[in-house]
Amino acid sequence: MVRVTITQVAAHAGVSVASASRALNGQIASAETIAKVRHAAAVLGYVADATAQSLQRGRTNQLAYAVADIGNPVYVEMMSAIERVVSASGYRLLLSSTGTTSSSVDVVRDLGRGYVDGMILSPLRITDELLTALAQSPTPVVVLGRLPDGARLDTVRADSFTAMRLIVDHLVTEGRRDIAFVNGPTDTTPGAFRRDGFAAAVTSHPYLSTRTVDAQDFTIAAGYTAVRQVLAGDQRPDAVVAANDLIAIGAIRAAEDLGLTIPRDIAVTGIDNTELAGVVRPGLTSVDLGAEERGRVAAELLLARIAEPSRAAHTVTVAPSLVVRGSSLVAGHGPKRVAPALEHGDEATAFGTEEAAG
Structure with missing residues (x-):
């Protein structure tokens, strides 16, 4: 099918191409001209060229969301929140997988293409x-x-330090005294901050016996392998703190394969409070880092930046809460949600703490 051009629309309407363009793009034109041009466009079946319009207006009405692992349920939850906000403002959301550090750099550099x-x-x-x-x-x-x-x-930040404090304090309350922390790669931002957060949290409980193991990735398979090695040792811990829910699910599977019962023989906790945490049995105790809220706030910050490019940079920290389920509870206790206690010097002590940066 031959594409109808704006020149043909203008000729059919009896106006100049410039007048037709203004009428179709919502710019200044008389009501009579707008009516003629729209009628001509409908008769001829004219469809605007989105690329040309983007160049003319200096915008694409598209936004990108770039993440390392598009299959991770945390990123999916963020994406859903982002999409709700941006679509309400007339934007289409494009998804990009970065995977490696070099890919992250490339995807940022590609922004110069104006897509x-x-x-x-x-x-x-x-x-x-x-x-x-x-x-x-x-x-x-x-x-x-x-x-x-x-x-x-x-x-927009999570608060890994408070998250770790909530977990460790909970496990101590439940009578656990030998805790293994199973992290992901520590050359990543979450791996580094969760490592440091765990180290800080256990200083409040000097009588604890602790150890740290780094899994090869933040995945179920990597968590299974790392925890299987921990549990096969001579000194088995009575609790495993996993750096995310996927590692924790691998930990649960490893414990079960070794004939251990959760939480009687060993408690297991995760981070992120993904949908998976409520599906596994027993339910997984996990810290909710506010993935949905972080996605929503990020989308609102981006829209504000587009509308006002010169505004001051902002940093928002979303406070965590601990969702307690069966994987860490002693008998007779039920599921509950624990918010962080307010302490002087906490990185975030309120839901959605915001500050101007720079």
Whole structure:
């Protein structure tokens, strides 16, 4: 089928091409001209060229969401929240998988092609190369995660330190005294902060016996392998704190394969409070890091940045809450949600703490 052009629409309406363009793009034109042009477009079956319109208007009405693992349920939950916000403002959301650090850099550099009006990026690793690409990006970027102090970008953070304190305090209350922390790769942002958060949390309980093991990835399979090795040792812990829910589910499977009963023989906890945490049996105790809220806030920050490019950079920290289920409870206790206690110096002591950066 031959595409109808705006020149043909203008000729059919008896107006100039410039007048037809203004009428179709909502610019200044008389009511009579708008009526003629719209009628001509309908008769001829004219469909506007979205690419040409984007070039004319300087925008695409598209936003990107770039993550390392599009299959991770945390990213899926964030994506759903982001999509709800941006679609309500007339934007289409494009999904991009970064996978590696180099891919994160490439996807930021590609913003110079002008295919989107803004991006929400959730990088696993922060490198100097990525920071340079972010600083030089001609397109607004909001980062889901942590950047070094002084980075003048909008960011939305989780609070891993409070998350670890909630978990450790809960396990101590449940009578656990030998805790193994099973982390993911520590060269990642979540791995580093959860490692440091666990180390800080156990200092309040000097009588605890603790150990740390790094799984090869934040996955069920990697969690299974790491925990199987921990549980096969001479000194079996009475609790496993996993760096995310996927590792925790691998831990549950490893314990079951060794004939252990959860939580009688060993407690298991996770982080993220994904949908999976409520599906496994026993239900998985997990810290909710506010994935949906972080996605919503990131989307709102990006829309605000697009509307006002010169506004000050903002950092928002979403406070966690502990969702207690059967995987860590002693007999007779039921599921519950525990919010963080307010303490002076906490990284975040309220839901959605916000501060101007820089």
